[in-house]
Structures are given as structure tokens and as C-alpha cells.
Amino acid sequence: MTPKQIAAFAIGPIGGAVLGLISLPIITWFFSQEDVGRLAMLQVTLGFSILLFSLGLDQSYVREFHEAEDKPALLKRAMLPGLLLLLITLLVLLSLGGKLAGWLFDVPAWHLSVLVAVALVASYLSRFLSLVLRMNERGLAFSMSQLLPKLLMLAIIGGYVAVGADKDLTNLVLANTAAIAFVCVIYGWNTRAEWLAGIRTKLDVDQLKSMLRFGLPLIMGGLAFWGLTAIDKVFLRTLASFEELGVYSVAVSFAAAASILQSVFSTVWAPTVYKWASAGAGLENVHKVSRYILALVVLGFALAGLLSWVVTFFLPANYAAVQWIVVSCIGYPLLYTLSETTVVGIGISRRSSFSMLAAISAFAVNLLGNWWLIPHFGAAGAAVSTCVSFWVFFFLRTEFSIYLWNPMPRLALYAFTLIAVAGAVVFTLWGGALKGWMVGYWLVVLTAWAVFFRGEVVEVVGFVRRRIA
Known part of the structure; x- marks a missing residue:
């Protein structure tokens, strides 16, 4: 393409x-x-x-x-x-x-x-x-x-x-x-x-049967991923109220801004990484791209935590809770995009059952999380459950890929994403009471990000300068 x-x-x-x-x-x-x-x-x-x-x-x-x-x-x-x-x-x-x-x-x-x-x-x-x-x-x-x-x-x-x-x-x-x-x-x-x-x-009935033999088993994995991304709304409908579901839906719509990264990256990534793999140059390039996407993910969480109050200017007063919920809601597109850089081993080894297992496991976590948190926290509980579930999804995809393909450095991957997700969870559930503390937390995260990813920042700035010159 x-x-x-x-x-x-x-x-x-x-x-x-x-x-x-x-x-x-x-x-x-x-x-x-x-x-x-x-x-x-x-x-x-x-x-x-x-x-x-x-x-x-x-x-x-x-x-x-x-x-x-x-x-x-x-x-x-x-x-x-x-x-x-x-x-x-x-x-x-x-x-x-x-x-x-x-x-x-x-x-x-x-x-x-x-x-x-x-x-x-x-x-x-x-x-x-x-x-x-x-x-x-x-x-x-x-x-x-x-x-x-x-x-x-x-x-x-x-x-x-x-x-x-x-x-x-x-x-x-x-x-x-x-x-x-x-x-x-x-x-x-x-x-x-x-x-x-x-x-x-x-x-042609015979060819239809052949297509069904291929397609029907894929429904299980598809249902698991659908559940991972949609079961929160079903639980809110059942265990809370349509008002809570409305607040949550608006928070998700603002978080969809992060899905732009997911959409663009997914369009380009799959054909590129398989081309690298066929040329025997996949691993080093995958590590480099993974580090860049990790930098974007951590930056996304930190900026969302510092600037989420801006959404209140665009919404009626009864949607004030969106400013706290939206930070956990961006976990889905950001962590999913990051997992796309670490899951390549499953695709290269053609062991798609491991992707399905990751989705089913994360779906189970989301079921338990929604059942436990929504009665106590409503829309905030749903957002936290989905965010944590996608970290589990990212973790399992990464570990399965390493098991099936090649090892990759992942200490920074897990450390930074856990720090970001933990901050998002606390921000969503108790951010209203910890306002000043949460601002300090996200500033510390942003400072650590600037130090750890300074090489990537310098490289990007140099690239932009060369393009503009």
C-alpha cells in the first residue's frame, strides 16, 4: 500500500x-x-x-x-x-x-x-x-x-x-x-x-461451509474483545443508571481523541512490521517503535491528567465528573496501541489463539472489575475497570509475544505504564479530593518522562527541523 x-x-x-x-x-x-x-x-x-x-x-x-x-x-x-x-x-x-x-x-x-x-x-x-x-x-x-x-x-x-x-x-x-x-x-x-x-x-454451499469453518471460531475472540470494550456500558445500564451511562459515554467520546493515534498507527504498522520481519530486520525496529509509542502513551496520560479540567468548558454542569473519568478512559486507545507494538511475535508465529487468550483473560478481569466497582463508584468505576483490564491485555499480549518469538526489553514498558495507570485510577476515583496532590503527581511523571525519553525528544525535534529547513 x-x-x-x-x-x-x-x-x-x-x-x-x-x-x-x-x-x-x-x-x-x-x-x-x-x-x-x-x-x-x-x-x-x-x-x-x-x-x-x-x-x-x-x-x-x-x-x-x-x-x-x-x-x-x-x-x-x-x-x-x-x-x-x-x-x-x-x-x-x-x-x-x-x-x-x-x-x-x-x-x-x-x-x-x-x-x-x-x-x-x-x-x-x-x-x-x-x-x-x-x-x-x-x-x-x-x-x-x-x-x-x-x-x-x-x-x-x-x-x-x-x-x-x-x-x-x-x-x-x-x-x-x-x-x-x-x-x-x-x-x-x-x-x-x-x-x-x-x-x-x-x-455454493460447500464453499460456504468452508468459510464458516474458518470464521465461526473467530467469533469467540471477537466476542471477548467486544466484551472488553463494551461490557462496562452494559454493567452501567444494569447496576447504575442511564445518567451514569450518559456521563461515561461523554468521557469516552473525549478520550476518543487518543484513538486518532491508534487509527493512524494501526493503518501503517501491520504491513510495515511484517515487511521488516521478512527482511530479517524486525526485532531492532520493533524495539525502537515500541519505545516511541511508550513515550506517546505516558505523555498522553500526563497531559490528560493536567488538562482534563478543560472539558468542563464544553459541557453542561451535570457532566462535571467527566474531567476525572476521562483520564482512565484514554487507557483503552493508548494501551491498545502500545500492545500493537509488542504483540508482533504472535502474528509472525501465526499463533492467533494466544491473542484470543489475552482478550478472554482481560475480559474476565473487566467483568470482575465492573461488578465490584460500579455499585460503589458508578461511571468512575467502569472507567477504572476498563483501564486496568487493558493494562492486563497489554501485559499478556507482550508476554505471549516474547514466549512465541523473541525477548524484548520491557522493564520500562511495565514501569511507566503501571505508573500511568495507577495515577489514572487514583485520579478518577479520588481526584476531586486530591486535586493539588494529583497535579504534583502528573508533573513528576512528566519530568521523569522528559528525562527518560530525552533521546527520542531530541531525535524528533531534529527530524522536524530538517523537514522545515
């Missing part, structure tokens, strides 16, 4: 993170805290349904794409079984009236159930159609399809404000569903040649 193609694919994740950072805080000014929490439950449900109903065939599609002679037929085999299963499930749920909306929102309204069903179908279709764009390396079309729905969501909310529409749950879900359906239509138009040709092909 050329740098131009990488840039085209990166526009979507980066722009999506930026727009997500803007959109949810705007929503908090016009919709109730409970409805913001209910919207988070919709997002959790969309992610879970795509993972479950795809049957792992989305992964099979990616695996078989370059070897398949009839790519439209491959798309049909991958998309059709899960789509039929999803439609049947939704018809059964809709026949129960407003049960679906009742389970998600505590509002058993049939029209809300219909909107949720439309969003589920559109999200499922978008998942597979987006893969067509990705595998054909149509990066700009892929990115635009990610950006447009978020822009539409903001436009609809703006329209509500302009015409004085009711700021209720129905209009909020309607705006979200309209945006999701819109992206599905865009994906459908951009891939029309592929899926129209696929409709006319015959379904």
Missing part, C-alpha cells in the same frame, strides 16, 4: 474520531443525560449484533478475497447467511411489540424498536460493503462513507434546534438511525457493481 493510499484510508478514522469528539458534547446540551446514556446502549447493541450475526464470515471474506476468482459470489456467500438470520431475529423481536426498545432503553415503544431494527440491518450491510471498498483499496470512498454519517448526524441535530423540535429519545434515535441508513446507501452506491453481480450468482 502506497503512502497516498494509506493517507486515503486514514482520513476516515481520523475524521471520524474528530467528529465524534465534537458531536456527543453538542448532543449533551440539547438532550437529557438519560437519553445520552440510552444512545450509548444503541451503539453497544450495534457492535454486538454485527459481531454475532456476521458469523465470522466477514473475516472469511477478507481471507479469501485475493484468491477468489468470482468476488461477487464470495460477497454473497459471506453476507447472506447472517443477513437472513438477523432479519428472522428482528421479525420475531418486532412481533413482541416494544420489547426490543424496552430491553435497550427502558422505554417499551414499538416505533423505537422499528428504528433500532433499521439501524441494525443498515449497520450489518455497511460492515460487508465497507470490506468491498477496503479490499479493493478504494480508500477515499471508504473514508468518505465514514465521515458523512457523522456530518449528517450533526446536521439533523442542528435542524432540530433550528425548528424547535422536541429534544426527546425518539428524535435522538431517529437522527442516529438516519445517519446509519445514509452511510449504508452510500456504501451500496459505491459497491453497486459488486453486490448487483453477486445477487445473480449461485450460492
Whole structure:
């Protein structure tokens, strides 16, 4: 993939993170805290349904794409079984009236159930159609399809404000569903040649069985990672309240700024590291990149701890707790990105079961953490549990990679990340009472960072100067 193609694919994740950072805080000014929490439950449900109903065939599609002679037929085999299963499930749920909306929102309204069903179908279709764009390396079309729905969501909310529409749950879900359906239509138009040709092909049952044998086992690992990233919201819905879930969702949206690093790095890293490994130069370069990413991770935690109060200027007063929670929320994107630099041994050795084991173990930690902390600390407990779980995830991926591939220096990795995570935990749970002490803590961390990573800082500054000159 050329740098131009990488840039085209990166526009979507980066722009999506930026727009997500803007959109949810705007929503908090016009919709109730409970409805913001209910919207988070919709997002959790969309992610879970795509993972479950795809049957792992989305992964099979990616695996078989370059070897398949009839790519439209491959798309049909991958998309059709899960789509039929999803439609049947939704018809059964809709026949129960407003049960679906009742389970998600505590509002058993049939029209809300219909909107949720439309969003589920559109999200499922978008998942597979987006893969067509990705595998054909149509990066700009892929990115635009990610950006447009978020822009539409903001436009609809703006329209509500302009015409004085009711700021209720129905209009909020309607705006979200309209945006999701819109992206599905865009994906459908951009891939029309592929899926129209696929409709006319015959379904090869034997090849479908082969794809299912590859894809179905992957669901377990996918469910574990989904649980690692989403179970906190489910526990908040069950053990706390929609208000706490709303606060937590807003904190996560601000923390999504750190996901820009994750998105850009993940786009470039995988093809690069395997190229290094094939040339026999992987280990030294991996160590160097890992150290740079560690520097960014520690810097991210320290700056978030020192500057989190800034978010209060963009939110209503009832979201004041976000300034404490957001520091733990950045643990997911930052620690996940760091683990991508240390996990390469699992990919090179082709022992993906170890990645699944790391995800399942961290998921178990998150389950216990949420069960223990949320009843006492609410949204703050959920943030802490997820942050600690991702440190466990990072630790296990690193150790498994070393076991399967080559040793790597990790004292600095573990020491700095533990210091950062410990600080985030204390800051989130007791930061309001320890304000001055926490400022001192993060300043000490920042000072230690400047001393330990001075070589990397000098190298980066020199590189920038050469580029500017």
C-alpha cells in the first residue's frame, strides 16, 4: 500500500474520531443525560449484533478475497447467511411489540424498536460493503462513507434546534438511525457493481461451509474483545443508571481523541512490521517503535491528567465528573496501541489463539472489575475497570509475544505504564479530593518522562527541523 493510499484510508478514522469528539458534547446540551446514556446502549447493541450475526464470515471474506476468482459470489456467500438470520431475529423481536426498545432503553415503544431494527440491518450491510471498498483499496470512498454519517448526524441535530423540535429519545434515535441508513446507501452506491453481480450468482454451499469453518471460531475472540470494550456500558445500564451511562459515554467520546493515534498507527504498522520481519530486520525496529509509542502513551496520560479540567468548558454542569473519568478512559486507545507494538511475535508465529487468550483473560478481569466497582463508584468505576483490564491485555499480549518469538526489553514498558495507570485510577476515583496532590503527581511523571525519553525528544525535534529547513 502506497503512502497516498494509506493517507486515503486514514482520513476516515481520523475524521471520524474528530467528529465524534465534537458531536456527543453538542448532543449533551440539547438532550437529557438519560437519553445520552440510552444512545450509548444503541451503539453497544450495534457492535454486538454485527459481531454475532456476521458469523465470522466477514473475516472469511477478507481471507479469501485475493484468491477468489468470482468476488461477487464470495460477497454473497459471506453476507447472506447472517443477513437472513438477523432479519428472522428482528421479525420475531418486532412481533413482541416494544420489547426490543424496552430491553435497550427502558422505554417499551414499538416505533423505537422499528428504528433500532433499521439501524441494525443498515449497520450489518455497511460492515460487508465497507470490506468491498477496503479490499479493493478504494480508500477515499471508504473514508468518505465514514465521515458523512457523522456530518449528517450533526446536521439533523442542528435542524432540530433550528425548528424547535422536541429534544426527546425518539428524535435522538431517529437522527442516529438516519445517519446509519445514509452511510449504508452510500456504501451500496459505491459497491453497486459488486453486490448487483453477486445477487445473480449461485450460492455454493460447500464453499460456504468452508468459510464458516474458518470464521465461526473467530467469533469467540471477537466476542471477548467486544466484551472488553463494551461490557462496562452494559454493567452501567444494569447496576447504575442511564445518567451514569450518559456521563461515561461523554468521557469516552473525549478520550476518543487518543484513538486518532491508534487509527493512524494501526493503518501503517501491520504491513510495515511484517515487511521488516521478512527482511530479517524486525526485532531492532520493533524495539525502537515500541519505545516511541511508550513515550506517546505516558505523555498522553500526563497531559490528560493536567488538562482534563478543560472539558468542563464544553459541557453542561451535570457532566462535571467527566474531567476525572476521562483520564482512565484514554487507557483503552493508548494501551491498545502500545500492545500493537509488542504483540508482533504472535502474528509472525501465526499463533492467533494466544491473542484470543489475552482478550478472554482481560475480559474476565473487566467483568470482575465492573461488578465490584460500579455499585460503589458508578461511571468512575467502569472507567477504572476498563483501564486496568487493558493494562492486563497489554501485559499478556507482550508476554505471549516474547514466549512465541523473541525477548524484548520491557522493564520500562511495565514501569511507566503501571505508573500511568495507577495515577489514572487514583485520579478518577479520588481526584476531586486530591486535586493539588494529583497535579504534583502528573508533573513528576512528566519530568521523569522528559528525562527518560530525552533521546527520542531530541531525535524528533531534529527530524522536524530538517523537514522545515
